[in-house]
Amino acid sequence: MQGFALRLSFLIIFIFYFLALRLAAGTTAAPRPYNATDLLLLNWGAASKITSDEGRDWDTDNHYMQFMPTNTAAISFQATAEQGPSVPRVPFTTARVFTSQLTYSFRVSPGHKFLRLYFYPAQYSAAGAGGGYNQADFLFSVTANHYVLLKNFSAFVTASASPSNDPTVKKEFIVDVDDKRQLNLTFSPSPNAYAFVNGIEIVSIPSDLYFRGDNYPIKLVGQASESYFSIDNSTTSLETLYRLNVGGNHLGPTDDTGMFREWSDDKDYVVYRENQTPNLAVPVYYSTETPAYTAPNVVYTSARTMDDHNNNSNGLFWDFPVDAGFTYLFRFYFCEFQREVNNTNQRVFSIEVNNSTAEEQFDVIEQSGDTEVPIMRDYVILVPDPDTHRSKQMVSLSLRPNMEGKPMYRNTILNGLEIFKLNDSTGSLAVPNPLQIPATQPGLLPEKKGRKGLRCGLPPPCTPERPSFPLLAKGGGDSKAANNLDEDDGGAFTTSEDPAKMFRTKSSVTATSTSDDSLRGQSHTIFSELSNQLGR
Numbered sequence: 001m002q003g004f005a006l007r008l009s010f011l012i013i014f015i016f017y018f019l020a021l022r023l024a025a026g027t028t029a030a031p032r033p034y035n036a037t038d039l040l041l042l043n044w045g046a047a048s049k050i051t052s053d054e055g056r057d058w059d060t061d062n063h064y065m066q067f068m069p070t071n072t073a074a075i076s077f078q079a080t081a082e083q084g085p086s087v088p089r090v091p092f093t094t095a096r097v098f099t100s101q102l103t104y105s106f107r108v109s110p111g112h113k114f115l116r117l118y119f120y121p122a123q124y125s126a127a128g129a130g131g132g133y134n135q136a137d138f139l140f141s142v143t144a145n146h147y148v149l150l151k152n153f154s155a156f157v158t159a160s161a162s163p164s165n166d167p168t169v170k171k172e173f174i175v176d177v178d179d180k181r182q183l184n185l186t187f188s189p190s191p192n193a194y195a196f197v198n199g200i201e202i203v204s205i206p207s208d209l210y211f212r213g214d215n216y217p218i219k220l221v222g223q224a225s226e227s228y229f230s231i232d233n234s235t236t237s238l239e240t241l242y243r244l245n246v247g248g249n250h251l252g253p254t255d256d257t258g259m260f261r262e263w264s265d266d267k268d269y270v271v272y273r274e275n276q277t278p279n280l281a282v283p284v285y286y287s288t289e290t291p292a293y294t295a296p297n298v299v300y301t302s303a304r305t306m307d308d309h310n311n312n313s314n315g316l317f318w319d320f321p322v323d324a325g326f327t328y329l330f331r332f333y334f335c336e337f338q339r340e341v342n343n344t345n346q347r348v349f350s351i352e353v354n355n356s357t358a359e360e361q362f363d364v365i366e367q368s369g370d371t372e373v374p375i376m377r378d379y380v381i382l383v384p385d386p387d388t389h390r391s392k393q394m395v396s397l398s399l400r401p402n403m404e405g406k407p408m409y410r411n412t413i414l415n416g417l418e419i420f421k422l423n424d425s426t427g428s429l430a431v432p433n434p435l436q437i438p439a440t441q442p443g444l445l446p447e448k449k450g451r452k453g454l455r456c457g458l459p460p461p462c463t464p465e466r467p468s469f470p471l472l473a474k475g476g477g478d479s480k481a482a483n484n485l486d487e488d489d490g491g492a493f494t495t496s497e498d499p500a501k502m503f504r505t506k507s508s509v510t511a512t513s514t515s516d517d518s519l520r521g522q523s524h525t526i527f528s529e530l531s532n533q534l535g536r
């Protein structure tokens with residue numbers, strides 16, 4: 001009898017264990033939460049399809065001749081890199097080198113796409129070209145549909161000036177594709193220079209992930225009174241500057257939810273590393289507001305929190321170098337997953353971007369409704385460019401406990417963070433190359449020394465040229481912003497003369513007040529519609 005009871009309880013335990021496994025599998029394991037409708041991985045100059053070390057299949061551009069102009073063979077060459085040992089073979093061993101402007105017209109579905117460009121500035125040999133190319137020979141511009149992504153770009157100078165030791169440059173953009181289903185990608189060499197690319201990746205994005213519409217108003221931080229920013233989903237491109245699994249580990253493309261995003265750890269940006277980084281294998285309860293594809297599970301189940309044994313600490317702080325003269329979108333990922341914090345008014349904190357308050361009393365559980373329920377919050381800041389050099393500026397992020405309502409703990413939490421740059425009023429995301437560091441030997445990147453941080457001095461003065469694409473004024477005349485843009489600028493590219501004009505993107509600033517000095521005189525459009533809709 002006793003034996004039976006024992007066996008029964010074993011059986012019950014086994015069933016519970018099995019159920020728990022099933023439940024856990026439902027929230028944490030494959031299949032991927034998002035299946036991209038468009039997924040193109042092109043390894044330029046490669047002879048055939050190759051699988052990368054991380055297990056992704058890269059195809060050769062030879063299989064996509066239908067996207068290429070007929071004169072491709074006359075103005076471009078396949079080239080092979082003299083490869084450093086630390087550089088992954090795929091997609092960096094081979095490249096396509098362009099001697100004059102060339103446009104690829106990719107056919108994809110409508111909607112937003114990640115466009116990832118991979119560059120390895122090295123010595124290249126090209127059989128067809130009868131010779132080789134030095135990494136300093138490459139200077140070029142890249143446009144995607146009506147956006148300028150890179151202008152007179154030197155991958156060599158960019159990699160040399162980067163605080164990391166990575167000799168490759170990866171750029172990630174978000175661009176929209178309309179019903180014409182075309183993504184036109186143009187490479188234009190600067191005078192007496194060449195263009196090149198090693199890899200191109202195009203991946204579709206769920207339509208409501210980064211452009212969430214007016215139901216999710218985006219607070220404009222740094223204004224005297226509450227102001228909101230509306231991002232027009234068909235006239236705005238983004239460049240990813242940072243994507244962090246805060247307090248957690250680096251996540252590679254295959255760890256993502258199906259968009260192949262890379263999530264870095266935050267160690268290079270956090271100010272006091274000694275703060276705590278809990279990481280628990282708890283379930284995450286996704287919702288229609290925050291679906292499972294928003295971020296990998298582990299982003300939500302790891303975080304940086306304050307070390308509550310250290311009374312000297314008064315918050316969590318990060319610093320991020322950004323380019324002056326652009327608008328930035330900050331996307332925060334939160335999830336209360338620590339057992340001790342299981343109700344409202346337990347962990348309450350302020351969020352400040354560059355000392356301007358985004359939230360005074362932020363309580364994750366109050367916002368999400370429960371523990372282990374993730375949420376995302378977006379904020380926009382304008383980074384002025386007083387000297388019009390588009391130089392690097394530091395933007396600080398601070399989360400400090402707010403004890404006013406007597407919460408149970410004196411603590412703060414952040415699980416994930418993304419920072420995107422928005423295109424300026426001319427449709428451009430480009431900045432001048434960082435100040436050049438002379439190479440000691442051809443074929444070798446200059447040695448990096450010192451601490452991570454800003455390394456670029458004053459960039460060369462901006463010498464704007466008239467862009468070869470129409471100014472961003474589409475949108476059916478639905479907004480005064482677009483019309484004013486045309487009239488005032490007369491179609492001219494006046495960015496560097498008038499920093500105030502930089503913020504006149506079609507993505508209009510909506511403000512309930514203009515009393516703030518930092519925005520006075522900037523001819524952004526003030527809407528009252530959104531404020532009315534919001535009942536503010």
Ligand SMILES: *[C@@H]1O[C@H](CO)[C@@H](O)[C@H](O)[C@H]1NC(C)=O
Pocket residue numbers: 031032033034035
């Ligand atoms: C994605 O595709 C896989 C394999 O076809 C499937 O198992 C999975 O359920 C799909 N996921 C979504 C969110 O559609």
Ligand SMILES: *[C@@H]1O[C@H](CO)[C@@H](O)[C@H](O)[C@H]1NC(C)=O
Pocket residue numbers: 110111112176177178207211213233234
């Ligand atoms: C932009 O938003 C509108 C309305 O939400 C939607 O109909 C349209 O498809 C979106 N466009 C893109 C490129 O996502």
Ligand SMILES: *[C@@H]1O[C@H](CO)[C@@H](O)[C@H](O)[C@H]1NC(C)=O
Pocket residue numbers: 105145146180182183184
């Ligand atoms: C792409 O380029 C083709 C050929 O120049 C042009 O007809 C088309 O309008 C372009 N599409 C977009 C979305 O810019």
Ligand SMILES: *[C@@H]1O[C@H](CO)[C@@H](O)[C@H](O)[C@H]1NC(C)=O
Pocket residue numbers: 339340341342343
């Ligand atoms: C909920 O939080 C309180 C306060 O931190 C703690 O005492 C309690 O054990 C927690 N309850 C559970 C079920 O974890």
Ligand SMILES: *[C@@H]1O[C@H](CO)[C@@H](O)[C@H](O)[C@H]1NC(C)=O
Pocket residue numbers: 354355396
């Ligand atoms: C932010 O405020 C702190 C003190 O409140 C000050 O020490 C710091 O210099 C300020 N930072 C900026 C960027 O203004």
Ligand SMILES: *[C@@H]1O[C@H](CO)[C@@H](O)[C@H](O)[C@H]1NC(C)=O
Pocket residue numbers: 354355382383384393394395
């Ligand atoms: C940060 O704040 C300081 C002083 O409040 C200001 O001078 C600086 O321009 C701001 N930086 C950015 C990047 O907005």
Ligand SMILES: *[C@@H]1O[C@H](CO)[C@@H](O)[C@H](O)[C@H]1NC(C)=O
Pocket residue numbers: 139152154157190433436460463
């Ligand atoms: C292009 O970049 C190179 C390298 O940084 C620089 O020397 C040159 O002045 C730039 N040209 C223009 C027109 O900005």
